[in-house]
Amino acid sequence: MRALRLPRSARSRFTAVLASAAFLLPTATAQAAQSAPAAPARHCVVVLDQLRPGESASRVLSRDCATGTEAPAPTGRAAAATLLMTWYADIDYGGDSTQIRGSYGGCNAEGYGFAYVGDAWNDRISSFKTFNSCDTVSGYDHANYGLDVYYCGRCGSGGTFSEPYVGNNANDRISSWWISRS
Structure with missing residues (x-):
């Protein structure tokens, strides 16, 4: 040519x-x-069961999600469950979020284990808040608590703690959580 x-x-x-x-x-x-226009944020509420002897992960009792400006109002089991933690996709508590609620009250020494955050949250968490005596937090790079990338022992006061940024080591890497009371 x-x-x-x-x-x-x-x-x-x-x-x-x-x-x-x-x-x-x-x-x-x-x-x-x-x-x-930015896509509307997705907000979820997840209710966990208390750990039973021999269990390493809390069973998910319910999950409800909505798209909009805030989390859906808790109904059914979620309405009676205690708020433990909220995850956020962006730093400074922005973007998508998920409330984690406990069916047996706030955190105790055994705590609540979230062995896998789910495909929608895997490697997306950038900030979080804890409530109701959840003052020990561990975030893991892999499902089933593999490779600790975030840890805060006795964090916060009065059983609440806010982490506006999980840090470079843990940002967008968390796949499982463990929260408890020290």
């Missing part, structure tokens, strides 16, 4: 048009991205 050869005056005008287009293209793309 033979290349098209333009006269010198046409080549310089053609080059100028290409340069202008290349300059404008990233700006147009950035403007389109800025004007696109």
Whole structure:
């Protein structure tokens, strides 16, 4: 195939048009991205059962999710369960969230184990809050409590603790949690 050869005056005008287009293209793309509305956040409420002898993970009794500005109002089991922890997808408690509730009250020495955060949360957690005596928190890189990447023992006061950023070592790596009372 033979290349098209333009006269010198046409080549310089053609080059100028290409340069202008290349300059404008990233700006147009950035403007389109800025004007696109953000997807609404997804918020969930999960109720865990208390640990039974010999168990290493709390059973999930219920899970309810909604899309919008806040978590769905707890109903059924969730309404009677105690708020233990809330995970957030973004730093400073932003984006998607999941409330973890305990069916047998706040944290005690045995605590609650979440052996796998689920596919929707795996490697997405960036911040969290704890409540109701949950003052010891361990976050793990793998399901079933493999490779400790986050630990806070006796964190917070009065049984509540807020972590606006889990740190570079744990950010978007947590796959399982263990929370208890020291």
